[in-house]
Every structure is written in structure tokens, then in C-alpha cells.
Amino acid sequence: xxxxxxxxxxxxxxxxxxxxxxxxxxxxxxxxxxxxxxxxxxxxxxxxxxxxxxxxxxxxxxxxxxxxxxxxxxxxxxxxxxxxxxxxxxxxxxxxxxxxxxxxxxxxxxxxxxxxxxxxxxxxxxxxxxxxxxxxxxxxxxxxxxxxxxxxxxxxxxxxxxxxxxxxxxxxxxxxxxxxxxxxxxxxxxxxxxxxxxxxxxxxxxxxxxxxxxxxxxxxxxxxxxxxxxxxxxxxxxxxxxxxxxxxxxxxxxxxxxxxxxxxxxxxxxxxxxxxxxxxxxxxxxxxxxxxxxxxxxxxxxxxxxxxxxxxxxxxxxxxxxxxxxxxxxxxxxxxxxxxxxxxxxxxxxxxxxxxxxxxxxxxxxxxxxxxxxxxxxxxxxxxxxxxxxxxxxxxxxxxxxxxxxxxxxxxxxxxxxxxxxxxxxxxxxxxxxxxxxxxxxxxxxxxxxxxxxxxxxxxxxxxxxxxxxxxxxxxxxxxxxxxxxxxxxxxxxxxxxxxxxxxxxxxxxxxxxxxxxxxxxxxxxxxxxxxxxxxxxxxxxxxxxxxxxxxxxxxxxxxxxxxxxx
Numbered sequence: 411x412x413x414x415x416x417x418x419x420x421x422x423x424x425x426x427x428x429x430x431x432x433x434x435x436x437x438x439x440x441x442x443x444x445x446x447x448x449x450x451x452x453x454x455x456x457x458x459x460x461x462x463x464x465x466x467x468x469x470x471x472x473x474x475x476x477x478x479x480x481x482x483x484x485x486x487x488x489x490x491x492x493x494x495x496x497x498x499x500x501x502x503x504x505x506x507x508x509x510x511x512x513x514x515x516x517x518x519x520x521x522x523x524x525x526x527x528x529x530x531x532x533x534x535x536x537x538x539x540x541x542x543x544x545x546x547x548x549x550x551x552x553x554x555x556x557x558x559x560x561x562x563x564x565x566x567x568x569x570x571x572x573x574x575x576x577x578x579x580x581x582x583x584x585x586x587x588x589x590x591x592x593x594x595x596x597x598x599x600x601x602x603x604x605x606x607x608x609x610x611x612x613x614x615x616x617x618x619x620x621x622x623x624x625x626x627x628x629x630x631x632x633x634x635x636x637x638x639x640x641x642x643x644x645x646x647x648x649x650x651x652x653x654x655x656x657x658x659x660x661x662x663x664x665x666x667x668x669x670x671x672x673x674x675x676x677x678x679x680x681x682x683x684x685x686x687x688x689x690x691x692x693x694x695x696x697x698x699x700x701x702x703x704x705x706x707x708x709x710x711x712x713x714x715x716x717x718x719x720x721x722x723x724x725x726x727x728x729x730x731x732x733x734x735x736x737x738x739x740x741x742x743x744x745x746x747x748x749x750x751x752x753x754x755x756x757x758x759x760x761x762x763x764x765x766x767x768x769x770x771x772x773x774x775x776x777x778x779x780x781x782x783x784x785x786x787x788x789x790x791x792x793x794x795x796x797x798x799x800x801x802x803x804x805x806x807x808x809x810x811x812x813x814x815x816x817x818x819x820x821x822x823x824x825x826x827x828x829x830x831x832x833x834x835x836x837x838x839x840x841x842x843x844x845x846x847x848x849x850x851x852x853x854x855x856x857x858x859x860x861x862x863x864x865x866x867x868x869x870x871x872x873x874x875x876x877x878x879x880x881x882x883x884x885x886x887x888x889x890x891x892x893x894x895x896x897x898x899x900x901x902x903x904x905x906x907x908x909x910x911x912x913x914x915x916x917x918x919x920x921x922x923x924x925x926x927x928x929x930x931x932x933x934x935x936x937x938x939x940x941x942x943x944x945x946x947x948x949x950x951x952x953x954x955x956x957x958x959x960x961x962x963x964x965x966x967x968x969x970x971x972x973x974x975x976x977x
Contacts, residue, residue, distance in 0.1 A: 418490060421461060421552035424534040425453035431508030435517050436531035440465060457554070460531065466558035469530060476523035481532060482562035489551040493535055494745030496549035498764065500524040546744045570732040572722045573802060576792035582806040584670040584821060586785045589629050590637070591842045594653045595849035597643065602651045629785045635683045636676045662843040666821045669842065674786050674812050678712065681705050689777045692770065693753040701750045702741055710740035711778055712813060720810035723792060725802045726779060730772045741771050779803050788812055826897040833904065838865045844895040851878040851888055870908055872916040885912045924954040938965045
């Protein structure tokens with residue numbers, strides 16, 4: 411909360427700031443007879459009388475339990491806490507003029523533990539500058555009193571309440587690394603320019619939208635930010651987004667364990683990635699924008715998760731309730747919930763006050779669990795209600811290792827690349843160096859089970875080998891790489907096919923088309939039908955492109971014909 415370098419006011423300075431009425435109240439509480447007439451002299455006399463072990467012990471003994479608890483709370487925090495947090499926890503303090511204070515004798519019937527400490531002169535209020543330069547109102551105990559107050563016992567905070575393992579779960583994995591390689595391969599093989607405002611090109615997003623299922627798209631903004639922040643991607647001299655070769659290859663060769671840890675650390679230590687800005691239900695303050703410190707709030711959330719037992723399941727609702735009670739100010743450590751207001755994304759209503767905690771802090775915490783922590787494989791997700799959003803989680807072995815609660819974690823070594831009998835090369839998840847290199851010399855095959863499936867498929871073709879040749883990749887380097895990736899020599903026939911495709915180009919072409927057959931040869935001569943035929947096969951047959959099938963069906967229907975379709 412407070413930087414150790416921040417200097418608060420001494421007991422004398424604190425008393426000097428008090429008006430004469432409060433000074434007399436404090437003196438009366440401590441049974442000190444003020445003889446000085448001038449306020450500076452009175453403050454000095456009172457400070458000298460209070461700063462003694464016997465005086466402090468006497469006052470401690472007569473304090474009610476709630477006031478002691480509030481004082482111990484301050485002492486555990488090195489004697490200082492933001493005023494807004496102190497009064498939220500321990501009650502309000504009525505700041506009144508000297509006339510009302512003496513007339514109503516407010517110190518005799520304090521409305522809270524905080525006010526009781528205020529009139530005993532054990533807690534004072536002052537403004538300091540935070541590490542960011544912003545003023546913060548602080549509640550504090552002067553050092554001269556801390557010296558003689560008893561050291562409070564450690565606060566015992568129980569862990570969150572666990573639940574039984576839910577019926578449906580998804581284990582966390584290191585799939586974010588696969589998404590990063592997908593990003594690199596696309597930028598390596600395509601010409602993508604940033605938009606005029608410096609943001610990523612729509613073409614990049616469209617490629618991901620078209621090639622991968624929705625669950626693979628969510629981490630894309632995080633990858634974009636981390637790739638730039640870690641110098642994995644840059645804008646080259648032609649203005650194109652490109653992987654940085656040295657940094658990229660170092661990462662690809664580093665091994666699966668180091669790859670996962672580097673991504674986790676890149677997120678945990680990022681100053682540019684703001685998790686709060688990614689919560690879809692929130693919009694920034696229209697004037698102030700996002701004022702939170704992303705790194706500091708992320709560190710507090712990770713500290714909160716260290717209280718969870720790895721492998722034990724918790725509901726998100728329980729975690730939010732737990733954070734609300736024990737670590738509510740992880741996002742706004744100054745405790746100010748009024749001056750900076752994010753807005754509801756749907757209604758645009760400002761979310762003001764501590765009562766909106768669940769809509770802001772709660773939404774952020776839920777996003778971090780189901781978003782980055784899940785993408786990095788540090789949590790497993792579960793469902794107590796099928797077909798809805800995940801509503802529970804457990805800390806995975808990877809998460810426990812990263813949080814430092816359990817170091818026994820190691821990702822398994824992936825199996826080698828597989829060469830199928832049809833010539834398709836299947837790259838298992840985790841073989842990222844091999845996958846990237848194959849993307850330079852081979853064509854991708856329709857990918858099944860992206861991120862959680864059996865791998866990524868590629869096929870060497872004359873066109874892909876011609877592209878490799880244009881990049882000055884030699885044939886012997888290609889065959890050497892393939893044998894290393896497979897873990898055995900290339901079959902003779904496959905080796906010969908690769909060599910022929912590299913040197914002689916295309917000999918055979920296969921195309922996926924529809925075969926149109928008719929008993930009426932005149933049908934193939936109709937202009938509207940003939941325009942859609944790719945190739946005639948005798949008098950009663952023709953080939954039709956997949957992309958022209960729908961139009962052909964419309965033409966046949968207009969001609970009064972219902973075709974029999976064999977899928």
C-alpha cells in the first residue's frame with residue numbers, strides 16, 4: 411500500500427496539525443494537563459507525555475476490543491493504510507468543527523472503532539504522494555507510538571472453500587505456445603502491414619477467424635502485445651509485420667518447458683498488457699481512460715491465488731467472495747472507488763462506489779482466471795452447469811510451479827513428427843520448431859483439433875517446394891531437416907518424390923471437384939450450365955468446381971431438374 415520510502419509525519423507534527431479542541435480532547439484522554447498556552451508548545455508537551463511505554467500501555471489496556479483490532483490492522487501494515495480503506499473497514503470518522511466537538515462531546519460516544527482511535531490520538535490523517543505521483547489520504551500511527559505498541563499476532567486467513575471435482579473439466583495446457591507459432595507462420599508467409607493507427611491489420615484477424623475455431627482466437631490480442639513487447643515481432647524495412655529471426659529461433663529451439671515459462675513470465679511481467687481493458691463488460695472512463703496499474707494488480711491477483719491449494723477445485727463465485735473479503739483493493743490500492751469510474755459496456759452507466767466491486771474487480775478476476783491463466787495452462791477449468799461458461803477452476807501443476815507453491819512440474823517431451831502413408835506430415839503439439847520449419851517448405855492440410863487435438867498437418871507439394879527454393883533453401887537441408895524431425899531416414903519413395911518435386915516441379919495434380927452426370931447430353935450445352943463446367947468428360951459428364959456447386963444447383967432448379975446428390 412505504502413512505499414517504505416514515504417515519510418509520514420512525526421507525533422509532534424501530527425499533534426501540531428490538530429485544532430485546539432481536538433488537542434484538548436486527546437490530552438484529556440491521556441490524562442495530560444496542558445500548561446502551555448501556545449498551540450506549538452501544547453503539541454510539544456503532549457507529544458512528550460504520550461511517547462512513553464507506560465503511557466502507551468495504559469491507553470492500550472483501556473481500549474475496547476474493536477479499537478484494538480483496528481489498531482492491530484494498521485500495525486500489520488507498517489502503521490499506515492489509505493484513509494478510504496481504513497474507514498471502510500473500521501467505520502467513519504466525523505470531521506467536525508471545534509464548536510460542535512466541544513458542545514456535543516463526540517469523543518464520549520464514538521460511532522466507530524476508527525473514530526475512537528481518532529479521539530485517542532492514536533490515528534492521524536495526512537496526504538502523501540504515491541509512487542505514481544498521485545496524492546493519497548493516509549491513516550497512520552506516528553512512529554513514536556508504534557515503538558511502544560504491542561506487536562500484533564499474525565493474521566490467520568483461511569483458504570477459499572473448496573468443492574468436489576465438477577462433472578466436466580478441461581485440463582490446462584501450453585496451447586498459447588501453439589497459437590504463437592501460428593502467428594509467426596502467418597506473418598512469415600504473408601504480407602501483413604499494420605493499420606494506419608499502428609494496430610494490427612484486419613487481414614491478420616480475418617486469417618485467424620477463417621482458419622481456427624473460436625477458442626483459438628481469444629488469446630490473439632495477448633499474443634500481439636507480448637510479441638511486440640518481447641521483440642518477437644517487428645515492422646521491417648518494407649513496413650511489413652515480420653518475426654524477428656534471432657529472437658524467434660531462440661524461442662523455438664529453447665524446448666517446450668522454457669517456451670511455456672517464457673510466455674507465462676512475459677504476461678506476468680507485462681506493463682503494456684492491461685487485463686482490465688480486455689473485460690468485455692467494461693468500458694474505460696470516458697475522460698480518464700484506464701488508470702489502473704496492470705502489473706501491480708496482476709501481482710496481487712497471483713499472490714491471492716497462492717492461497718489456493720493446487721489440484722483442489724473452487725468456484726469462481728467463492729474466489730470472488732474471498733477476494734472481496736480479504737483482498738478487495740487489488741485493483742485500486744488507494745481504496746478510492748469514486749473518483750475513477752469505469753463504465754458498463756451495455757448501459758454506459760458509470761460504475762461508482764465500492765458497491766460495484768463485483769462488476770469491476772469481480773469481472774476482472776473472473777477474466778484473468780478464464781482468460782490468460784487458462785490460456786497459459788496455469789489453471790484447469792470446470793463446469794458445474796453444462797453448456798454455460800466455466801464456473802470453477804483448480805490450480806494446475808504448471809500454475810503451482812509458476813506461483814512457487816509446488817516446483818514438481820515438467821511438460822512431457824512430444825513425440826516426433828509422423829509421416830503418414832499418404833504423404834501427410836503430422837506435427838504433434840509441442841514440436842514448434844519443426845512446425846515452423848515445415849510451414850516454410852510445405853502446405854498446411856485442414857487442421858483438426860487445433861490446440862487440444864492430435865497436431866498440425868502439412869503436405870509437401872511442388873508449389874511449396876518451389877516456394878522453399880525461392881527462399882534459397884537447399885534440397886539437402888530439406889531432407890536433413892525431415893529426417894531429424896521424423897527421427898529416421900526418409901523412405902526411398904518419399905525421398906525420390908521430394909527430390910523430383912523440388913527439381914522438376916509439378917507432374918501430377920489432384921483437385922477436389924463434383925462430377926456431373928446426365929442422360930441428356932444437350933443439358934451440358936445450355937449456356938448457363940456450360941459456364942459453370944470446369945471440364946467435359948465425354949458427352950454425358952463434366953467436372954464442376956466446389957465453389958460453383960451452389961450456382962449450378964440454382965440453374966438446374968430453374969430448368970426444372972432435381973439432381974440426386976451423392977455426398
